[in-house]
Amino acid sequence: MSTASALPYWRDVILTAVAPAIWGSTYIVASELLPPDRPFTAALIRTLPAGLLLLLFTRQMPARRDWWRLLVLGALNIGIFQALLFVAAYRLPGGLAAVLSAIQPLLVMVLAWAVDGRSPAQTTLWAALAGVLGMAILLLSPQTVFDPVGVAAALLGAACMASGVWLTRRWQLDLPLLPLTGWQLVIGGLMLAPVAWLADAPLPPLARLQWVAYAYLSLAGALLAYALWFRGVARLPTVAVASLGLLSPLTAVVLGWALLSQSITGGALFGLAMVLTSVFAVQWTTPRSK
Numbered sequence: 001m002s003t004a005s006a007l008p009y010w011r012d013v014i015l016t017a018v019a020p021a022i023w024g025s026t027y028i029v030a031s032e033l034l035p036p037d038r039p040f041t042a043a044l045i046r047t048l049p050a051g052l053l054l055l056l057f058t059r060q061m062p063a064r065r066d067w068w069r070l071l072v073l074g075a076l077n078i079g080i081f082q083a084l085l086f087v088a089a090y091r092l093p094g095g096l097a098a099v100l101s102a103i104q105p106l107l108v109m110v111l112a113w114a115v116d117g118r119s120p121a122q123t124t125l126w127a128a129l130a131g132v133l134g135m136a137i138l139l140l141s142p143q144t145v146f147d148p149v150g151v152a153a154a155l156l157g158a159a160c161m162a163s164g165v166w167l168t169r170r171w172q173l174d175l176p177l178l179p180l181t182g183w184q185l186v187i188g189g190l191m192l193a194p195v196a197w198l199a200d201a202p203l204p205p206l207a208r209l210q211w212v213a214y215a216y217l218s219l220a221g222a223l224l225a226y227a228l229w230f231r232g233v234a235r236l237p238t239v240a241v242a243s244l245g246l247l248s249p250l251t252a253v254v255l256g257w258a259l260l261s262q263s264i265t266g267g268a269l270f271g272l273a274m275v276l277t278s279v280f281a282v283q284w285t286t287p288r289s290k
Helices: 003-024 026-032 039-058 064-091 094-114 122-139 148-171 177-199 208-235 238-244 247-260 266-285
Strands: none
Touching: 003 026, 003 208, 003 238, 003 247, 026 064, 026 208, 026 247, 039 064, 039 177, 039 208, 064 148, 064 177, 094 148, 094 238, 122 266, 148 208, 148 238, 177 208, 208 238, 238 266, 247 266
């Protein structure tokens, strides 16, 4: 591939990577700024207002045949994923919660092989396996704070996102980017509403910084990030998109180091380095064909 023809690909990679980088900040925002023990309320506030804003702006209805697919995608990409993301964010250190998403590209490969009959390139498979191994090293490190519920939530959330990425590319709904994003956010938010009502305590009076934190989660973490993410899903190979989710650990760890004086040393540092290296290796070795 020539340098000129490679530039659009890497531009799409960089823009898509902004989304998981923003999502990586979710962990420190949730643990340090939001009212405690309200994961489903945080997920609801993040998704529903952003989705309504996009629908008010685009005002485009999906085709009748696409409704059931939108319901599935809204559940996987938004409703279930965001609920599990915030459960993990409240229970695990940010770096660990994000690194558990290392399983995403491997799951996408399994789906592509089992359902689509597409065998991944050997180098891409080894790169993804290196990310999962790095995840295991970090998880089993003596420095790790092990919370079974948080770990399970992070792993299930990664599985939901992997399935959502694969189905989004497989189905290719007849909707432009912004209404596609808006409808999924609204559907996922409506699914979260009764869960937040039943499972979380009511919100206390919010300080100004907490209002800013919720606004950031909704406008940057949902509206902007999901628009860039679904743009990447439409333009990049599916495995390459899934692997970019591993950039969340970089953001989470850097923010924890810069703002909370957190550190990762020894075997955990080696595991994290393996995970991050696998991101770039998957991008480099994945065939450009979609």
